[in-house]
Amino acid sequence: MADFGGDAETFRAEARAWLAENFPASLKADPAAQLAAMQAQPESPEAKLWRERMGAKGWGVPTWPAEYGGGGLSRQEARVLAEEMAAVGARNPIGGMGVMMFGPTLIEYGTEALKRQHLPGIITGTVRWCQGYSEPGSGSDLASLQTRCEDKGDHWLINGSKIWTSGANLADWCFCLVRTDSSKKHEGISFVLIDMKTPGVEVRPIRLINGTSPFCETFFTDVKVPKDQLFGPLNGGWTVAKRLLQFERDNISAGLGGASIGAPVNALTVMGALKDYVGLDETGRVADSDLRRRAIEHLMEAQAFQQTVRRAADEARAGNGPSAATSIMKYAGAKIAQDRNELIVEALGTAGLGWTGEGYSAPELAAVRTWLRSKGNSIEGGTSEINLNVVSKRVLGLPDPK
Template structure:
């Protein structure tokens, strides 16, 4: 990567030239094909080539340091890269939890040995990760988790179960919270990295209300984990886990506000649904005055949210990464996303009642399923109630209730 000395337009020219030479034209405007491996779908030769080229360039993780395989770009350069990719119908083929959550935490907290082992596979998109946090009896009270890791000399033996493990059925590795000391709650938790192909690991997908199964139950039955896969200090996993949650909420909030969480590529926008299904009056305005007001308020709120996400990202880059303020963004992002999907289904009218059948178009069915999926937006990545508690304690400094 050339050093552009802050000359963004010079970088734009370099990015445009590289993209035009390396992006397979057959993938243009086909985000599903471009991210096939990340979504557990068969990967075409063109999709694999695109992923390999982006991985080798480091542009799948554009702002990560070059010494860790990233692009070493500034936030501004990364935005330019995204603009140039959008211009030619290209999408980032590398993502998932390794990029969103574990990778940044590994860069910050990991030993050099763990970085050398795990970062390359994340950067290239070869290795997929899942998150072993929530348990049937430890959701909002995550620190109450009971999955045990027993010390057996040169390895740990892990037994227990996790739930709502997104993408566990596709994952190669799991970053997992386990109990290594039963005498203490928060101080008895450690952070282990578990190979999902290990004997004793069983995954069962959970079917959601919208018909998809992105979440799973994950069972660990006497799973051997080498001690060199302990991430962070023994019994010090809670500190690492909280930091990872900040990265998670930061990324989820950006996705929620932009409509990318759970939204199929063919999903309608609010403006499309309102214009096409409600129609315009003689003045060219949305015919339903009340819906017009609410759509306008939503679009303003969504735009303000995106600007705030961008500002928070710039502040995080200038400081020490995401802060507890990510809980504010996650809470607001969930509301924006749910409002958007409810407005779309309302605008569709009777066309928003479909589940299947020839009487409904694909965008209409996608809107209904996305609306149902969005019910989980205020649960995943920390419930809205938990995020409000974080804001109260760590941002506003309010005392615990007596």
């Protein structure tokens, strides 16, 4: 852990000075442009420089152990860093599935050798990861997966396929669930790490209803994986996989809730759309009373959700990470995000009917595509139905229905 004399204000001065020296001035003016520069393929030179500096400092993952390249900061110092970054308009350039899902699980369950091999690339943002969980016949019932992993003595041999593999076409590595024992269900699953450049790995992007292709089909044909890339015990991958899902749902729920009430997405917010497209009455209120009521209810739910996410995050950092309660938060976050996008499109009226071409502004077209994309929020990261089952069994302790 970093030593700044135990004084948060001493660290604040240190963080402020470092950001002033290292955050590229060209990224400060426009938050949307900064995000676009970071997400571009390839990233802009300024965004690359910012990622390299944050990665070298370890502050992209501020509370991760310094011995592996993380920031080594206390929770208090991490909050101060977040405040100082927000003050100068700096986004964290280190992210992705390595940070949100695999990295925390690796810190908790990984061998020292695997931590030394894989954590540095995650921390510096130089290695991208994807998740090999769902299969064409194993979605909600993930434990029925059939991708085979055979012990060939000096290596594992993998055959099968995965679907909805987010970012697989851009990923360097995949954390993947495979079947190593066909005589058992949950107890026959192992967790392996696959280099996506290995011969036999084939990726096919899936085009979604909104025109983007963030998900992929991934095929494994006689893929050889070194024996040392088994993560967790042989046939003990289900326990590791469940822990990773908790981290995944925790991060998905935080992202969904943030989109609901935070900074504008594609320059349109619920209240902004209502004011600009529905209009205000003589008292300054949104003219449509029904839309006004539903918008207020949505914003209240979203604000309460954000406060709950922050409280849960603090509790997780103080204890042992996210709990099964993250499932209800992911469920709520998906509903709030879908409500948000539906309200915006409804407020747009005929301006919310566009797909392409003249007659519609870029934010209007983006709002329609964002609304369509949000339909998947209640499916990805575990369906809402499965999330409710998890809450029923693991949080409330309710018995299975007779």
